[in-house]
Amino acid sequence: MRFFVDQLQRNIQLPEHPMRIVSLVPSQTELLADLGLEEEVIGITKFCVHPGEWFRSKTRIGGTKTVNIELVRTLRPDLIIANKEENVKEQINALEAIAPVWVSDVNNINDALQMIESIGRITHKNTEAERLTARLKDDLAAMAQPKEKIRTAYLIWKDPYMAAGGDTFISDVLRLAGFENVLQSEPRYPSVTPEILREKETALVMLSSEPYPFKQKHVDELQAQLPGAKIICVDGEIFSWYGSRMKYMKDYIAQLRLS
Structure with missing residues (x-):
C-alpha cells in the first residue's frame, strides 16, 4: 500500500x-x-x-x-x-x-497543474503527467497579454443568471487570457442581473456552453438588455475543464481575441 x-x-x-x-x-x-x-x-x-x-x-x-x-x-x-x-x-x-x-x-491554474501531477503519481503515470504539465506551462507562458484588459462577465447559468466569481478556475483562466472579471470580488458563483452588469461597466459578456447550454437566442435576449456590451457564446470546456483539455486553451483564446 x-x-x-x-x-x-x-x-x-x-x-x-x-x-x-x-x-x-x-x-x-x-x-x-x-x-x-x-x-x-x-x-x-x-x-x-x-x-x-x-x-x-x-x-x-x-x-x-x-x-x-x-x-x-x-x-x-x-x-x-x-x-x-x-x-x-x-x-x-x-x-x-x-x-x-x-x-x-481546483480553484486556479496552479491547482490544476498540481492535480495533474498528483493523479500521475497515484496512477503510476508520472512521466506522462510531467510531460503534459510541461507542455501546458509552455503554452500558458506563451499566451501574450493584451495591453488593455476587457471588463468581462462569464455567465454559467440562466434564471437566475449566475456568473463566475473571483475564486474560481474560470476566473483564473479569464485573467490569464487577458480579460478582467468584473465579479472578481465575489466568491464562487454569484447571481447577477443585467442591471448589475451595467453598473459594473461590463464591456463583454461570455455565455458558457455549460453547465447551462446558452445559445444564440440567449445572446439576442441579453443583448437587448445590454446594448452597450458585446455578448458572445464560448466553449465552456475550455474555460472550466481543469485537465488535459487545457492543451486546447492557447489556440482557442487566440481565436477568441480575434473574433
Whole structure:
C-alpha cells in the first residue's frame, strides 16, 4: 500500500498499482485517458463525454451529483477519483466505504497543474503527467497579454443568471487570457442581473456552453438588455475543464481575441 495526500489535505491509502478506477469528474476522466489508463478506468459519469470511445464503452455510474453507489460497488474499484465542487460530500462519504477516494480541489491554474501531477503519481503515470504539465506551462507562458484588459462577465447559468466569481478556475483562466472579471470580488458563483452588469461597466459578456447550454437566442435576449456590451457564446470546456483539455486553451483564446 502507498500513502498520498489529496487536494483536501486528507491522507489517502492506495494500492501499489490501482487497477480498477472509477472517475466522477468529466475533465479528470479525459485526463486519465490522455495518461494512457484505458484498461484501468472501469467507470465514468454520464457527463464524461471525452474521449468519445470511453463514453460509448465504459460503465456509466450516474451523474456527477447523482452517483449510483450500488453500481459503483458492483464494479469493485480500488480507486475513486472525485472533486470537491463537482461531487456531493455525502456521496463521497458513502463511496469511501467501497474504495479509497482521492478528491481534487481546483480553484486556479496552479491547482490544476498540481492535480495533474498528483493523479500521475497515484496512477503510476508520472512521466506522462510531467510531460503534459510541461507542455501546458509552455503554452500558458506563451499566451501574450493584451495591453488593455476587457471588463468581462462569464455567465454559467440562466434564471437566475449566475456568473463566475473571483475564486474560481474560470476566473483564473479569464485573467490569464487577458480579460478582467468584473465579479472578481465575489466568491464562487454569484447571481447577477443585467442591471448589475451595467453598473459594473461590463464591456463583454461570455455565455458558457455549460453547465447551462446558452445559445444564440440567449445572446439576442441579453443583448437587448445590454446594448452597450458585446455578448458572445464560448466553449465552456475550455474555460472550466481543469485537465488535459487545457492543451486546447492557447489556440482557442487566440481565436477568441480575434473574433
